[in-house]
Amino acid sequence: MKFRANLYIGGAFFATSVIVAVLAPLIATHDPVFDANLMNAEIPPGWEYPFGTDAQGRDIYSRVVHGARISLTVGLVAQCINSIIGVSLGLTAGYWGGWWDDVVSGLTNLMLAIPSLIFALAIMAILGPGLVSLLIALGLTSWSYSCRLARAQVLSLKSQGYIQAAKILGYSDLRIMFTQLLPNILGPLIVIATLGAGGSILAEAALSFLGLGIRPPYPSWGSMLSDAREQITTAPWLSIFPGLAIFITVLGLNLLGDGLRDILDPQSRERTS
Amino acid sequence: MLAVLLRRLLNIIPTVGAVILLIFVLFSVIPGSFTSTGAEDGRMLDPQVIERMRKEMGLDDPLLERFGRYVGHTLVGDLGKSFRTREPVTKLIGDRLWPSFKLAMAAMGFAVLVGVPLGFIAALRPGGAIDSVSMIVAVSGLSLAQFWLGLMMMYLFGLLLGWLPSFGYGDGGPRYLILPGLALGFGPMALLARTTRAAVLDVLNADFVRTARSKGMAETRVVTWHVMRNALVLVITTIGLQFGSLMGTAVVVEKLFSWPGLGSLLVDSVFQRDIPAVQGCILVIVLFFLAINTLVDLAYAAIDPRIRYA
Numbered sequence: 189m190k191f192r193a194n195l196y197i198g199g200a201f202f203a204t205s206v207i208v209a210v211l212a213p214l215i216a217t218h219d220p221v222f223d224a225n226l227m228n229a230e231i232p233p234g235w236e237y238p239f240g241t242d243a244q245g246r247d248i249y250s251r252v253v254h255g256a257r258i259s260l261t262v263g264l265v266a267q268c269i270n271s272i273i274g275v276s277l278g279l280t281a282g283y284w285g286g287w288w289d290d291v292v293s294g295l296t297n298l299m300l301a302i303p304s305l306i307f308a309l310a311i312m313a314i315l316g317p318g319l320v321s322l323l324i325a326l327g328l329t330s331w332s333y334s335c336r337l338a339r340a341q342v343l344s345l346k347s348q349g350y351i352q353a354a355k356i357l358g359y360s361d362l363r364i365m366f367t368q369l370l371p372n373i374l375g376p377l378i379v380i381a382t383l384g385a386g387g388s389i390l391a392e393a394a395l396s397f398l399g400l401g402i403r404p405p406y407p408s409w410g411s412m413l414s415d416a417r418e419q420i421t422t423a424p425w426l427s428i429f430p431g432l433a434i435f436i437t438v439l440g441l442n443l444l445g446d447g448l449r450d451i452l453d454p455q456s457r458e459r460t461s
Numbered sequence: 462m463l464a465v466l467l468r469r470l471l472n473i474i475p476t477v478g479a480v481i482l483l484i485f486v487l488f489s490v491i492p493g494s495f496t497s498t499g500a501e502d503g504r505m506l507d508p509q510v511i512e513r514m515r516k517e518m519g520l521d522d523p524l525l526e527r528f529g530r531y532v533g534h535t536l537v538g539d540l541g542k543s544f545r546t547r548e549p550v551t552k553l554i555g556d557r558l559w560p561s562f563k564l565a566m567a568a569m570g571f572a573v574l575v576g577v578p579l580g581f582i583a584a585l586r587p588g589g590a591i592d593s594v595s596m597i598v599a600v601s602g603l604s605l606a607q608f609w610l611g612l613m614m615m616y617l618f619g620l621l622l623g624w625l626p627s628f629g630y631g632d633g634g635p636r637y638l639i640l641p642g643l644a645l646g647f648g649p650m651a652l653l654a655r656t657t658r659a660a661v662l663d664v665l666n667a668d669f670v671r672t673a674r675s676k677g678m679a680e681t682r683v684v685t686w687h688v689m690r691n692a693l694v695l696v697i698t699t700i701g702l703q704f705g706s707l708m709g710t711a712v713v714v715e716k717l718f719s720w721p722g723l724g725s726l727l728v729d730s731v732f733q734r735d736i737p738a739v740q741g742c743i744l745v746i747v748l749f750f751l752a753i754n755t756l757v758d759l760a761y762a763a764i765d766p767r768i769r770y771a
Contacts (some may be wrong), residue, residue: 194600298479301754302747305709306727310487310743313731386604393606394713398728413609417717424616431609439604446600 192450198443205437209256218247220254221405233425240425242415248426251407252433258408259437262322262401263389269327270388271334271381278338279365283346292335299332305391312400322401326388334380341373375452379445386441393434409434465762469755480747484740485531540744541737545730550741553726558745560630561722565711567638568646569700576650577696580657585684587662595654602651608713611644615718628718641718645711649703656699660692667691694765701757705750 208215228245231237239248281292299307308325315321345351346369354364395401396410404411409430416426522530534541540550579599583592618640619627631637664670665688673683712724719725723742730738 294475294479298476298483300705301476301480301751302483302743303705303709303750305706305712306743306746309709309712309727309731310484310739313739314487390606394608394710397606397608397713398716400728400731410606413606413612417612420612420616421620427609427612427616431606431613434609435601435605438606439601442600442604 192447194443195447195451198440198445198447201436201440202444203440205256205260205433205440208253209260212253212257216247216250216253218250220246220251220407223247223250232423239429240423242412242423242426243419248412248429251412252409252429255407255409255412255430256433256437258319258402258406259389259392259410259434262319262326262392262408263385263437265323266326266388266392267381267385269323270329270331270384271377273328274331274334275338275370275377277331278335279342279369281335282339282342283361283365283369289339292339296332296335299329304329305394308391308395309398309400312395317400317403319402322392322395325395326391330384330387330391333384334377337376337380338373341376342369345369345372376449379449379453382441382445382448386438386445389434389438389441465759466755469758473751473755476751477748480744481532481535482528484743485528488736488740489527489531535744540741543730543738544735545733545738550737553738554723554741554745557721557723557726560633560720561711561715561724563633563638564641564645564715564720564722565704565707567642568707568711569649569704571642571646572649572653572703573700575646576653577657579650580654580659581661581689581692583654584658584661584665592658596658599651599654602647603655605647607644607648607710608717610647611641611714611717614640614644628720630719630721641714641720644717645707645714648710649700649707652703653696653699657692657696660695661688664688664691690764694761697757697760697764701754704753708746708750 223246226245228237228241231241231245233240237247237249239252241247242251277292277295281289307329311325311328312321315324342365351364351368354368359368392401392408393410393413396403396408397414399411399414402408402411404415412430413427416423416430419426538551540554542548543550543553546553579595583589583595586592615627618625625639626637627640629637670683670687673687674680678686708724711722712727714720715722715724716728723746727739727742727746729735730742
């Protein structure tokens with residue numbers, strides 16, 4: 189049994205982010221939003237404020253810690269929505285085939301033709317900034333990968349003996365899809381979802397950085413970076429820590445995804461599409 | 462070759478049609494779209510302005526008529542007039558195309574020139590030092606927010622060391638292109654390194670490579686003649702697909718560096734509720750991405766004689 193470094197390191201990074209997010213109110217030393225005090229503005233990192241303070245005197249450490257909640261929630265929930273949409277469409281399209289398959293394939297090709305961040309940005313423009321809009325915008329725009337994967341896997345499994353047996357036993361289509369096919373294709377889908385969650389966190393950061401996602405004063409890592417850009421000359425620490433938090437969390441998810449791939453999807457090569 | 466091109470162009474038509482329909486639905490049909498959210502935000506307060514916008518866009522006309530008009534205008538290349546500057550959207554976009562194109566090419570050029578050789582060298586000695594280091598760089602490159610990397614480089618090279626202009630387009634010279642190009646190209650570079658490595662490793666184990674070696678072919682010739690050509694197909698697919706995410710990230714990186722490209726225009730237009738400009742930008746971005754994918758398909762046919770579109 190070889191030592192799976194990326195699985196453990198990735199797992200540890202990601203677990204740290206989750207723990208920080210869960211325990212945020214306990215480990216934050218200041219209020220992330222309302223503890224503004226202009227007397228403390230732009231203090232460099234030190235004992236009292238380990239990550240420094242921003243232009244309004246708020247503690248960056250506490251804001252980064254609370255930001256974990258928003259960034260992780262958006263990343264994980266959006267990816268769940270993507271997975272549910274993608275897997276449902278892919279399973280049914282692969283299993284039923286026919287006109288439904290044509291419809292789903294057409295939709296998938298359309299989604300692949302539009303860069304997903306551009307699509308998400310268009311949806312945010314219409315819905316306006318906010319947490320719910322973000323979940324909708326990111327949850328509806330990157331399901332094509334899991335859809336294509338689920339469809340391809342179902343196509344290769346559908347003529348297997350145990351599926352035929354289930355049909356002869358009179359199982360309903362839905363029962364076959366969700367109790368016979370889904371468990372057999374779950375491994376690669378989990379890998380895609382893990383990597384996709386990292387992508388959603390990056391997309392949230394990008395949209396919030398543009399001012400279209402989570403809006404100030406609430407701390408998401410992206411919105412903190414948006415404030416920080418203005419003060420890059422006087423207070424560079426404002427930019428460093430939220431970006432590092434994004435990096436560690438997404439790196440954790442990517443390593444975890446790679447590690448899971450070795451275990452759950454051993455025959456796959458790098459899936460690039 | 463010509464047949465491949467024609468076939469691809471025919472395949473694109475339904476996609477373009479669907480994209481036009483989608484843009485129309487998003488910005489003109491969904492209730493609570495631009496004009497009304499503008500009012501809710503309290504940003505566009507004046508009811509008269511909203512009334513004028515509705516008139517101007519013909520929002521009170523029947524849906525089908527509006528769609529017909531939109532499609533008709535789009536097909537002849539008329540993307541409407543900007544609400545903000547009163548100029549035709551095509552002119553606004555036209556002014557931004559060259560900077561955007563330059564930035565995208567610089568970023569992709571960096572990604573290909575660094576990522577592909579890196580992955581190639583890594584694959585020749587799997588598990589070796591170069592392999593480990595380059596794969597750590599690659600997975601890191603895929604995990605960071607590229608605009609954050611841009612921000613950090615802006616601080617380090619622009620402000621602290623003063624080597625390069627920290628933002629702006631300047632005279633459009635290469636000095637201004639370096640930082641945004643690196644920030645934008647780093648992610649695709651990382652992915653290309655990984656893909657190239659995987660593709661080369663895969664080909665190195667193929668039967669025809671073993672045959673070539675066993676008949677005494679020199680190793681350099683095996684690598685250049687057999688391995689490179691076969692790995693190239695997957696590498697080119699990745700380059701084509703990466704353009705999509707690159708064009709998404711470009712929006713953020715352009716905004717960060719105040720680069721006068723299509724992405725900045727899109728974001729500014731979103732904030733100014735300039736619907737025709739937003740629609741136009743999205744349409745042009747999607748068309749550009751489709752064009753790239755068509756080129757990729759043509760490249761396949763050129764590289765790999767087995768690929769024929771019957």
